[in-house]
Amino acid sequence: MSTVAFPTLPSRRYGGAVVTGMSEVEEEQDDGVRSLAARLVAGDETALEQVYDRWSALVHTYALRALRDAGDAEEATQQVFVAAWRSRHTLVPSPHALPAWLIGIARHKVSDVRLARSRDADRAAAVAAQPEAHAVVEAADEEVADRLVVRQAVEELPDPRRTIVFLAFWEGLSHAEIADTVGLPLGTVKSHVRRGLVTLHQQLEGVRRESR
């Protein structure tokens, strides 16, 4: 099992007014997701490939955290994307619909696997070893999904914001250390971190809304 190599530190130094124009970038991304969803619904196989490439790590990590078994997570990931393809006509294209929809399918697969496990006498011991109440498990799943959606949202931030947010929140670097690392003024770094947090919040809210 390997984790996504992240981030690739930019070799060039950033400077200037990098904070402007971000909302346009975000709108372009929204349009991109919407048209990707539309192509998927229309039955375009290359759209499925792109959807897989973009969200398979999200789905796989969710399944891995929820099922705590590499083999089951692999199987569930495969089933999620095949099921997504076969029920693609149920997807209503909107900016956040795709990840919300994929997580929804993954949630069902996870319940299926848990159900199968509880039916399987051989694994009774494994179930007994995880005596969490159903609601607790569900709440934990929700939180994992939220964390992963946020993580995915970081991936999709335009650089240098992506790198800055990653260094701030995942590497725990101070704003001054980040400024040194990426070669940007302290004020610019702070602004990126703030705007990054706002964007992550918007992404999470969007996916939660679509998940209903």
Next chain:
Amino acid sequence: MSHVDPDRLAELVLAPDDSPSDVRRHVESCSECAVTLAALSDVRRLVGEESLVPAPAGVRDRVMAQARTRPPPADDVVRPLASTVPAASRRGPRIPVWAAGLAAAVALVAGLGIGRVTVPEPAAPEPEDPGSVVAAADLTALDSDADRGVARAVSVDDMVTLRVSARELGDEDGFHEVWLINVDGTRMVALGVLADWDTGEFQVPRGLIEEGYRIVDISVEPEDGDPTHSGVSLARGELA
């Protein structure tokens, strides 16, 4: 004071000591900004722990291989499903999708009997139920064995009533319709709409079930006036 820019609220989350006191004072008296602040704090709490783990190599190829597997030609499966709707008014994917579902159902039925929990027949009548259950079908999702409730055929006097009690059908737009599919995989009849979304009763001619119309299917139907099956089945099970 008007609402605080989310950017300033983010600053308050990230560096509370550096935030101007007017922002803090506003949030204390403005529930809307307080909610945004709480949501931003929540996101701050959620970041920093997870990393994404790529799916193992090979999954992508298997997904694409399965996606490229075409369902059998529609003619092989649905030929006798006469439709009153002119073909031209149908949406393109309807038949193939339905055919795939039906083919899957037929395969499922053919391979059934092992590993499937079926309500014993005859099942004990429910206390408030005056009729006797003559057959029952465990409903499951199509792409998995997830429980979707049960359908019971109850015989009262000379009438057979199909009592559908489904669950977790999802909240997709449209309405839910109940069908009986013949085990020969080529014929089906519509029983009616599940008016309250997941439960309903339908009177069925006794002969129909005896003729082999034993697969209970629940579809979601768009409100498009097309009386044929949408091709989107939410649950299925065979009366036994």
